[in-house]
Amino acid sequence: MTEQELVDGCIREDRICQRELWNRYSRKIMSLCLRYCNSQEEAEDALMEAYVKIYNNLSKFRFQSSLETWMRRVAVNLCINKIRARKHIWTSITEDEYRLGYNDDAFEHLQVNQIMKLVEALPVGYRTVFNMYAIEGYSHKDIAEMLGIDEGTSRSQYAKARKVLQQHIQKSEGGSLAP
């Protein structure tokens, strides 16, 4: 079943197409939700809510990107709204802290599950910005707009996230990956 058929079927409220959409993408969306949410339960709730939104708004999908990208975007927006509703306090860091060095090769040696665990262990602010910037590919400007924060705050949250990740990697690998 092509994406077009899938979308058309879902708009027609065709149960088979709707189930197919669920089967095809739900686990991927779950992994996305897990990266943004604090717990498995919260991620599962976000997944279900995201799918409700997706089913309700599929008629607005214009095929300007892949269906998966659009679905991911819906899910990210939903997770961000949840984070914003929690009224998280975003902090900035100094320029010196921002310029600290990193060893990005560290990720190369890690398994996907390890990276996921590391990302999930990040504080919510760092994790959100890191997910959006490093994984989803949003710019800091977009992130700032979406989260209602300064662009500088977004940058600093990202820098802190990387620093914390690096520290976790150093700890988990006995410091062998230290810069």
Add this chain to the structure above:
Amino acid sequence: MENQRLHSQLRDKLHDLESPFNERVSFEAVMKKRERKKRRVILWIPSMVVVAGLFVVGGLGMLWVETDQQPEKSKQVSVAKSIYKPGKAKKSLLMSQKMSSSGEEKIAQSTRQQEIGIGRSKGLWMIPEADVIADNSLESPVISSVEAVITDESPKETAAVSPVTTLAAPLELVEAPVELVQTKDAVPYLNQDMLCDPQGIEKTQLGISDPLKDHAEIPEGEYEAQWDPALLKSKWYAEFSATTGSSVVINFNEDDRLSILGNIYHANYHGLILKDVGKGFMVGLGLSYGEMVGTGEWRVREFEERMSIDTYDVVVMLPPVQTVRVYDTTYSQVRVETVGMLNFRIDKYAIPMAVRYNFMLGKMAWRAAAQLNPGLTIKTAGDFFTNTEYTPIASQKNLTLDMKLAVGPTISIFNNWFLVLEPNLMHHTFRDMKSGVTKGKTLTGFGVSVLHHF
């Protein structure tokens, strides 16, 4: 570049990652959730329609009421103009002259006459026919009779005046006295609500008000002042208040022989009946019960002169060797402190006389309070103290006079119930009837009053 590499690494690794989820999360669960949300929306739609319908009906109702009232208002304005602007008489005469010559006026006149006729036939009001005629007859030969008609309440006399014929009579401009009332606007007069005075203040009997009667113009704002709903409200209030306060008694002067370290506190409860006397002021009278309690420690510092004698033996080595005892006397002053406990208690009843001033500060209502409590002690015990002295309270029945000053915000809690938070300053005095000594102390504290508007 490093960033890009890191990001692509992460994306490669995480993008296609699939995570499992709990059994409770399933396609069916999602669809159920979706149905529930849809149902919620469906339930909302009718209620929104009902609310919108109510708004529309309310709006239309308001519109209908407004349009129904509008003509009434305009009539009143026209009447007022006709009565109070006699200077325009001349101008209107000229206008009426023009109209009468054009013939249109005749039609208008006859129409008005018909209207009047109907009114009379129903017996609702008495309007002389000459009223209508007078519109164009100010300068006509029958002008005097017209005047008489208008001022005279008797319909019989008005009937004597020839109606339409005078209209055709040649018109001569006469400098009519300005007291003459133009009756041109008398017709709108007829359509007014006859139970209301045109000026809207006095109730009048059936019939039009006498235009020549000396109507006073209402100064701006007076009408509102007379009919201010606040006037109908009661001016009486009841107040219940609990006030507490304390003061530390301490003497830092080391030179004083007696110093006292203590604490005095009071609790005062009162009920008042207050009357609003206008301009934000209230005065009141009531009953209060108060307790003043003090506990402390007195300390007396005294200096004693003490003599100390040191003795030592001196051995004289000259033969014959002997020992001589030497006495060395020293005088010194030693400070001796004596301490003891102090306490007193005064219970009293008083008749508080209160003045309150209510005012607004920003968006908050505030109240300043001054109060004088003349009263009588019902029980006294112990020694009243200040920071340098204490005296026993000899008499049980003593006169008291307390003064209280307080300022605080007023908060409305229920309909006609208010809460006043009052940081206050209260000075307590009493006159010991046996010793004739008046003692007092000022305490600072906090009070809460509940005010009820009858």
